[in-house]
Amino acid sequence: MNSAKGHKLNPLHSILKSFDEDDFIVVKLDIDTGSIEVPLATQLLEDEDGIYHKLIDHFYFEHHVHIKELAPFWADTMQGSIKNTFDLFYGLRKMGIPAHFWP
């Protein structure tokens, strides 16, 4: 898997974009590697081609940010704040991608 835009192994590019808005599409992102998954989530939020919000019907993502209750499990994978999470998830929902926290 690769998070680079347009890369063959970027699922948002090679798989997701092969469908159309009449399809029912669920995306789950939980690879526990911030350097890959955060750029992928950001690409959805930026939606440069204006297509992702039309395609995705539900999006599930475990965003590893600084929070007390999950810190023992996330440890050094935590990046960013709870505010970052709210900004991301609210932003996605507002643009038409129902985003959910994933355990």
Next chain:
Amino acid sequence: MIYFIIVIINFYLQSPAVLVINSSATDNTVDPNHITSVANKEDLTVKKYQEYIPSIVENYLRDNLDYLGYNTITSNPSGCKIWQDQTATTPAIHSLLASYSADLKNYTGIVKKFKQIPDLLKIIQKTNSHDICVTARPHPHGIKALFPSNQLSLSDSGYVEPLTTPMRHHDICTEGSRLMTLEYLVHDFEAMCRKLKPTSKRILIDMGASLSFHGEETKSPQPIVELLNLYKKFGFKFDHIYGFEVTFTDPKEVYENLLPEEYLPNYHWINVGKRMPNILFSHSSTRMRSNKTWLLLYTLLFTLYCAML
């Protein structure tokens, strides 16, 4: 008090544009062949929506992230305090959270008891109608009727749970074993059904598939299996599941031991990435669960060590 007023205003603001309300009823035992008689009546479900409408609680949290101490990376603020400490928010918000918690518990029980319905898309294709979608209601008046706290947010796919901390089920605040439960998620399957077209394909792109299907033999299935089972119960069967995983896993292990047979015709396993083989855990559990298991083990050993001292 002001939030109760806002709740009422919010309800009326939502009602004319978003909701159509009346008292028609159906239930989980509705015969698909007799749907037509009830499908055209008004109800409490989403018929038309234009933009995301967050709930009062979600709006409050988003507007008060700084006040709550959630805009920091130099410490780990508690996500549970909004549920446990009345002074963390306001009495009104705390009361709404308590009401929502009760609604969610009731909803969870109803979802558990919900009897599996047939493949909705197949019936839509056969009848060229969405009348069948009423069978996906968890309540005769629609999902919203199960949440009198009025704290569901309204999305492009119908009602969803509000965004709240601790970014999991709030039960983890008092019960650590609930860490992996999905019971905080709310899905409006009737609204999702109404989005289907006769030509729709139903797709799941699972990035971080790992050994996600492992757990069939355990009491608690992996979350992705739990999600698939939930969708299946409410009439959604995926035509294609794309499982991406960066940690090497023997395909023989995936297809022979980990993947339930029912998903074999629809599953595409794409095992490429940057991680080296995880030999230690490749036959026992997911990577995340392994990390958590080792963390718990270290914690236990450290506690024992301290006790011996």
